[in-house]
Structures are given as structure tokens and as C-alpha cells.
Amino acid sequence: xxxRGDSIxxxxxxxxxxSSTGVALSYRLQCTVLDTDKLIEKREGRSISEIFQTExxxxxxxxxxxxxxxxxxEKARHxxxxxxxxxLREENRELLGRLGTVVYLRVSPETVYERLKGxxxxxxxQGDDPMGRIRELLSxxxxxxxxxxxxxxxxxxxxxxQAAEEIAGLLQLx
Numbered sequence: 001x002x003x004r005g006d007s008i009x010x011x012x013x014x015x016x017x018x019s020s021t022g023v024a025l026s027y028r029l030q031c032t033v034l035d036t037d038k039l040i041e042k043r044e045g046r047s048i049s050e051i052f053q054t055e056x057x058x059x060x061x062x063x064x065x066x067x068x069x070x071x072x073x074e075k076a077r078h079x080x081x082x083x084x085x086x087x088l089r090e091e092n093r094e095l096l097g098r099l100g101t102v103v104y105l106r107v108s109p110e111t112v113y114e115r116l117k118g119x120x121x122x123x124x125x126q127g128d129d130p131m132g133r134i135r136e137l138l139s140x141x142x143x144x145x146x147x148x149x150x151x152x153x154x155x156x157x158x159x160x161x162q163a164a165e166e167i168a169g170l171l172q173l174x
Contacts, residue, residue, distance in 0.1 A: 005072075007100035008167065009080045011087050011148055013138055014122055015115040016105040017160050018081040024164035025079050029173060033079040036067055036086060043067075048083075049121055061089060068095035087148040088141065096148055103167055104149035109134045111156045 008025065010018040019035055026033040037048055040063050044051055051060050064086050071080070072095065080099060087093050096102050112134045116122060125133055146152065151170055155163050168174075 005074070005077070005098065005100040007074075007078045007080060008171070009082055009096050009099050009102045010105060011082045011096065011102055011145055012084065012105035012155070013107060013112055013134075013141065013145075014084040014125070015112040016084075016107045017155050017158075017163055018084075018105055020160040021105060021155075021163045021167070022079045022081040024160045025167060028164060028168055029077075029079070031077050031079060033081060035081040036064060037081075037083045039067055040064065040083075047121070057085075061085065061092075065089060065092055065095070068092055068099070071095075072098055085141075087144050093144070093148040097150075101150050101171060102148050104145045104152045105155040105163060106145070106152055107155050109138055112138070 008029075010022050010025075012018055019033075022033040022035070040051070040060070041047055044063070046054075048060065051063075064083060068086070077100075082096065087096065109131065113131050116125060117130070120126070127133055151167070153163055153166055153170075158166070
């Protein structure tokens with residue numbers, strides 16, 4: 001190997017289907033799926049929203065980086081569902097790449113809005129113009145997601161099983 005792990009890391013904007021696609025892929029590959037946001041929540045003993053409110057986004061991003069460094073020590077193959085903002089830091093993009101193959105689940109602002117319009121647990125979408133915020137954040141993040149990714153999957157019109165099948169096919173997995 002080239003120093004990379006053999007795990008699969010799913011990245012993309014909130015609502016792109018990372019968590020549910022990870023579960024579908026885990027059934028197919030018979031390996032564990034780990035959600036980095038949930039791991040941080042468990043360690044911190046509070047929700048992502050609470051962390052953002054009390055400590056701020058910079059603190060949370062620091063916790064993401066710490067977690068990715070620790071995951072480098074894992075020897076088993078996993079599927080990781082990374083938080084939507086994880087690839088924003090250059091160090092995180094490098095760490096993700098060392099874990100394994102990074103798959104970007106790309107979605108349009110309209111898809112994100114439709115999937116998340118009733119979700120009040122997303123701190124970055126609280127406000128008067130969630131669609132405007134989605135467009136703004138996606139436009140800021142698109143290049144960073146692409147830089148981090150080995151593979152890009154267009155996920156707008158795919159359910160999680162279809163996305164998992166496409167990933168398995170592209171990676172030539174059983």
C-alpha cells in the first residue's frame with residue numbers, strides 16, 4: 001500500500017446521505033461504520049449544537065482534527081461518515097486521505113434543503129434564509145470537498161442503497 005488505510009471515508013455537505021450511505025455500505029462490506037460527529041458528541045457528552053453554542057465552531061473543528069489523528073492508529077477497516085465541515089481544514093483533508101479512499105457525496109442546494117428543511121439540529125442552518133445559507137456554504141466548500149476526494153458521486157437522485165452500490169462498483173468491492 002501507499003501508506004493509506006483501506007477504510008472508506010464519506011464526505012459531503014449535511015444532508016448528502018453520508019450516514020445512511022455508510023450504513024448501507026457497512027452491510028454490504030460487513031464492516032463497522034463510524035460517524036465522526038457522533039464520536040465527538042460521545043466524547044464531549046453533548047450534542048454538536050451544544051458544542052457550537054458554548055465553545056464555538058473553532059473548538060469543534062479542533063476536536064475533529066484530534067479525532068482524525070487518533071483514527072490513524074486504527075488497524076481495522078472501517079467506513080467513516082465525516083462531518084460536513086471536516087474537510088475545511090487542510091490538515092483534516094490530509095488526515096482523511098491517510099485513512100483510506102475518500103468519497104464525496106455531492107448534492108445540490110435544492111436537495112439539501114428538501115432533505116433538511118424541518119431539521120432544527122443543524123447549527124449552521126438556523127436563521128431566516130436557510131436556502132441562502134445552504135447555497136453560500138456549498139459554494140464555499142465545493143472546491144475543498146473535491147480536493148479531499150478520490151471519488152465524487154452525484155447523490156441528488158440516488159437513494160442510499162444506490163449510492164452504496166455505485167461506491168462499491170467504483171472501488172471494485174465485493
